[in-house]
Amino acid sequence: MSASRFTWRTLVALAGLSALAVGAQPQGAPAGTSPSDPASPTAPATTPITPAPTPPGQPAAPAATPPSAAPAAPAAPAADPASPPAPPAAAASDPTSPRKPAVENSALDATLLYQLLIAEMELRQGDAGTAYQVMLDAARRTRSEQLFRRTTEIALRARAGEQALAAVVAWRNAIPQSQDALRFQVQLLVALNRVAEAEEPLRALLAGLSDVTRPAAIDGLPALVSRRTDTAAQRAAAAALIERLVAPYLEAPVARTSARVAAARAWLAAGEPAKALALVERASVDEPGAEAPALVALDLLPGQPAAEAIVTRHLAANPANTGMRLLYTRTLAASQRIGDARAQVELLTRSDPDLPQPWLTLGALEIELRHPDAAIKALQTYVRLVESGAVVAAPARQSDDDDDEPPSRARTLTPALLMLAQAAELKSDFAGAEAWLARVDPAQGGMELQTRRASLLARQGKVGAARELIRNIPETRAEDARAKVMAEVQLLRDQKLWSDAEQVLAAAGQRFPNDIDMLYEQAMMAEKLARVDEMERLLRRVIELKPDHHHAYNALGYSLAERRVRLPEARDLIRKALELSPGEPFITDSLGWVEFRLGNRDEALRLLRGAYQSRPDPEIGAHLGEVLWSVGQSEEAKRVWREARARDASNDVLRETLARLGVDL
Structure with a gap:
């Protein structure tokens, strides 16, 4: 030009x-x-x-x-x-x-x-x-x-x-x-x-970089280097690269914590949790008040139980770190350690009673523990605080699907209103439950609002209308069709309509072949219908499709123990489940139960006490009570059974245990 x-x-x-x-x-x-x-x-x-x-x-x-x-x-x-x-x-x-x-x-x-x-x-x-x-x-x-x-x-x-x-x-x-x-x-x-x-x-x-700016740069290394790591080999190479890059700063007082945490994050992403744990353990010892090692430790749970000490050490040094304690609570709850989770969140409700979020979490935990009155009290406190203008605190780390927009009041209140309805339903207060549901904004309640209404109908004997309500929910997202199937199955399970639930799952299997959750539910229905061979086949198929499905290992092992067959294999299966999800109370309960079946009563008692303390579930209570009864501790056994009955008098395992042993509470 x-x-x-x-x-x-x-x-x-x-x-x-x-x-x-x-x-x-x-x-x-x-x-x-x-x-x-x-x-x-x-x-x-x-x-x-x-x-x-x-x-x-x-x-x-x-x-x-x-x-x-x-x-x-x-x-x-x-x-x-x-x-x-x-x-x-x-x-x-x-x-x-x-x-x-x-x-x-x-x-x-x-x-x-x-x-x-x-x-x-x-x-x-x-x-x-x-x-x-x-x-x-x-x-x-x-x-x-x-x-x-x-x-x-x-x-x-x-x-x-x-x-x-x-x-x-x-x-x-x-x-x-x-x-x-x-x-x-x-x-x-x-x-x-x-x-x-x-x-x-x-x-x-x-x-x-200067000593002042270098730690922040090191903090950014995992996100930067992992942008194009799609394979395990690439993630391992990225972790090794970060480890070499931070090596000169591992003993630098200002940068050492950032260096170890960056390397730990990279090794965790590369599937090397033991290496990550060693790094954050040292970082936590060097700087007990630092939050970053504790955040990595949360990601290591429950697979690395030793990581929990890092979290508790940080909280001991920073008792006012509300976000970290909420994240710890959620991690405990996700591991079914509901009792431990409740203890943590109660610390927050006492130390900062005007903060809404802990009350919402406490309400959810009380529902899991089948304490409807305590749940209603906590949830009403949350609603009152939100309606008075209190800000709902975000945890220290938000989930990936969180957006930058502050939630509306209707959106903020929706989970509490839905749980209040659930708590009222636990008390058979159906009118009260419907009153809470009437306050939910339909645009916010979505499918959960309709499934809660369906549950109310079923509890009042209107199962057909409840199923019709679920089936008529509009499908606005790709995953809604599957969610409707699972909601209907849950409703039928709650009503002990095992055959109907199995039929729904069998029909859905044509549309969703090899869906792991549906196969697992189908196995549970086969067990309820005494089709144990089919149950075992389905559970082994789940394990084939998802080798780390700890629930499948646990269910198969527990079924063998319950039927007193192949007990060594049952113990191996349950130990595998516990290896995949360390500390989970329901799996620990299964291991305690198989030890009892094998005649190891002391070990069974130790395991079941720990499981019941973490998750005082009626079924775990039934097992613990039976082992206590067998070793002559009848009064403690009755106390545990009474607690379990107060939570759920209709629990099948508890009722069968008391009837078989001829115990009158």
Whole structure:
């Protein structure tokens, strides 16, 4: 192209834009660009590279060649998923987060001015290739950070990752001390899935930071390096890379905790929880008040029981850390340690009674424990606090599906209102339950609102109407059809309509073949219908499809123990389940029960006491009571049975136990 196409006024305007490239630039406003700049990511560069013209009366500019070989100019942007877009704005803890460019004195001469004009004009004409070559040559001649940055941006906006990387390598060669060049190089290597090559620039980047800023950069390493780790081998390589990068800082007082936590997160992601545990244990000893080791420890539970001591150590040093205690409570509840979870959340309701969230959690736990009156009291406290304007505190770490929008009051109240209805239903207060449901915003209640109404109908003998209500729920999401099947099965299970539930599951199996949850439920229904061979076949199929399904191992082992057959195999199956989910009370109960069947009463008593303390469930209470009864501790056995009956007098295992032993409470 020729500059003669443009008027003098245009050249003057472009000269002003080009001068920005070698003078001071405002952060976030690259030189020579505007919102309508055709170099933006949506404006393709389609012109093949052509030699840049030489200014009249000037010698030809030196060829734009990097130290090794000249990179090809950016071609037209193609639909190449491996080509990285411009690096996104990084978080403060991202070691590659760009800093505000330093102001440089202008080195503008006639040759440079002409080159910059040509580059910007070619860019506006859609020829990113020529613009890239000319700008890169200008950057090399002037050793200007701004021009190298501009060259990199041109390549990135053309989605030419390799050319962007070549520009950054030239940038580093010209200005070895440039932190921005290091950041760009790391981001590009990660985006191009060349993580192994990022080790040297990352090492240099960390070494160039101050003691104050380095810990935050180390904190960001796992997220940065794991962006393109899709396989186990890639995750292991990323963990090894991070371990090497943080090695120089493991004994540095300011950075050692960040270094160990970063390595721990990487090894946990790579499926090496034992390595992760060793790292956070040391970090916790070095700095007991640090939150980061405790957060990793929560992720290690329940698979690494020793990690719990890290959490409790942190809470002892920081008793006012509400978010951490709530997360710990949820972790305990997820492991079915409901009693332990309740003890933790009660500490919060006593220390900060005006905080709503602990009351909601306490209410949910009381329902699990079948304490409807206590649940109603806790949930009504939550509702009162929310309606008075109290802010619902977020935990220290939010789930992935949390958004940035604050929840509406209707959304905030919905879980409490649904649980209040459930608590009223436990008391057979059906009118009260319906009154709570009437307060739920239908837009917020969704499917759960309808399933709670269906449960009320079934409890009042209207099972047909309840099933019809569930089946008529609109399916607004892909997963709703499956959820409706599971809701109907749960309703039929609650009513002990085993055959009907099995028929629903069998029909759904045609639509959802090899659905693990449905196969498991079908196995449970087969057991209720005394079809034990079918139950065993289905459970083994679940284990085949999902080898870490601890419930399937436990159910199969417990069934064998209950029938007094193949007891050594039953114990092995249950131990496998406990290995997959350490400390789970229901699995511990099964192990205690098989030990009792094997004649190991002392071991059975130890296991069952621990299970009942963590989860005072009526079925666990029935087993504990029977073992106590067998060793002559009849009064304690009766006390446990009375507690269990107070929670659920209709529990089948409890009723069968009392009837078989002829016990009158």
